Amino acid sequence: MHARAAAALTSVAGSVVIGVLVLPTAAQAAPANDRTVVVAHRGASAYAPENTLPAVDRASALGISWVENDVQRTRDGVLVVLHDTTLARTTNVEQLYPNRSPWNVADFTSSELARLDAGSWKGAEYAGTRIPTLHEYLRRVDRNGQKLLMEIKAPELYPGIEDQILRQLRRDGWLDSWDVKHRLIIQSFNADSVRTVHDRRPDIKTGFLGTPAVSELPKYAKFADQINPSHTTTSADYVKAVHALKGPHGKQLETYTWTVNDAQTAQKVAGFGVDGIISNAPDVVRAAIGG
The missing domain is CATH 3.20.20.190 (Phosphatidylinositol (PI) phosphodiesterase)
Structure with a gap:
């Protein structure tokens, strides 16, 4: 950049100021x-x-x-x-139904799903949360x-x-x-x-x-x-x-x-x-x- 032009540019809060016009820099998304x-x-x-x-x-x-x-x-x-087509990641299905791998949603009835804990994996305060x-x-x-x-x-x-x-x-x-x-x-x-x-x-x-x-x-x-x-x-x-x-x-x-x-x-x-x-x-x- 020409030295005189460069001197006219001032960096303010991550932006380039030209006169009174503020242009976002690459680091500052619109x-x-x-x-x-x-x-x-x-x-x-x-x-x-x-x-x-x-x-x-x-x-x-x-x-x-x-x-x-x-x-x-x-x-x-x-x-x-x-979300998952298997119940393993977000429920206790492996403990309740250990012999039914790979624990696909489509292989379980709604009453069986209603027994599962879908919250404890996230935190003890969510223990007992059900799959809606x-x-x-x-x-x-x-x-x-x-x-x-x-x-x-x-x-x-x-x-x-x-x-x-x-x-x-x-x-x-x-x-x-x-x-x-x-x-x-x-x-x-x-x-x-x-x-x-x-x-x-x-x-x-x-x-x-x-x-x-x-x-x-x-x-x-x-x-x-x-x-x-x-x-x-x-x-x-x-x-x-x-x-x-x-x-x-x-x-x-x-x-x-x-x-x-x-x-x-x-x-x-x-x-x-x-x-x-x-x-x-x-x-x-x-x-x-x-x-």
């Missing part, structure tokens, strides 16, 4: 706009057992209106909220006045689960026009599952989890309102490519990125222009982006 959605991943799972009612309540106590969860199905056909059914989970989210980003987990293991989920949502009052418009998104890593939900209920907002090639985005935009990539595969150029398209409802395609748990990464992806950030520690993200 903040999110006031429409950036912060979503509690599996509830506020940094603080309470993931995908449980205490995690939903903790998100509510933090003032987080959106929660994310994962839905699977038991052997006797009950929809439950759990989808019905129980929906009622709690509704009671708290929250909104739901629902993931259909491994739908290839549960044929017909999309229709079953829609029936449960209808029974629990989540499919009236206001709820569909304002507080429900259904997503999956399985494109066929997302497409099925869109075909059954075109009014429901849907998301595809992953990072399709930019050349493939128009195909996804036919049935998904969101493209939701990992933060490790998100960039400003990718967000721009997503935003250049319209989804099935004729609105700009959105992107929610996951799983962001620290302030620096939150500021970085906010600077990319993402529409939402999914986090185990949503309060940390909210503070970092000024939401």
Whole structure:
């Protein structure tokens, strides 16, 4: 830089000042706009057992209106909220049912799951926490006045689960026009599952989890309102490519990125222009982006 030009630049709080104009440096990511959605991943799972009612309540106590969860199905056909397709990591299933390895969710009945402790692994204060059914989970989210980003987990293991989920949502009052418009998104890593939900209920907002090639985005935009990539595969150029398209409802395609748990990464992806950030520690993200 020319010496005279360099002398005119002054560093203030990590920014470069030119006259009265402040330009962010590379180390200072642009903040999110006031429409950036912060979503509690599996509830506020940094603080309470993931995908449980205490995690939903903790998100509510933090003032987080959106929660994310994962839905699977038991052997006797009950929809439950759990992330892993096996019960081993987040419950005491190995102690209660030692001879039933690999302890797949689909191999257990709902009454058997109801016996499991899904909280002690997170802390003694959560001992006895149960795996919620989808019905129980929906009622709690509704009671708290929250909104739901629902993931259909491994739908290839549960044929017909999309229709079953829609029936449960209808029974629990989540499919009236206001709820569909304002507080429900259904997503999956399985494109066929997302497409099925869109075909059954075109009014429901849907998301595809992953990072399709930019050349493939128009195909996804036919049935998904969101493209939701990992933060490790998100960039400003990718967000721009997503935003250049319209989804099935004729609105700009959105992107929610996951799983962001620290302030620096939150500021970085906010600077990319993402529409939402999914986090185990949503309060940390909210503070970092000024939401």
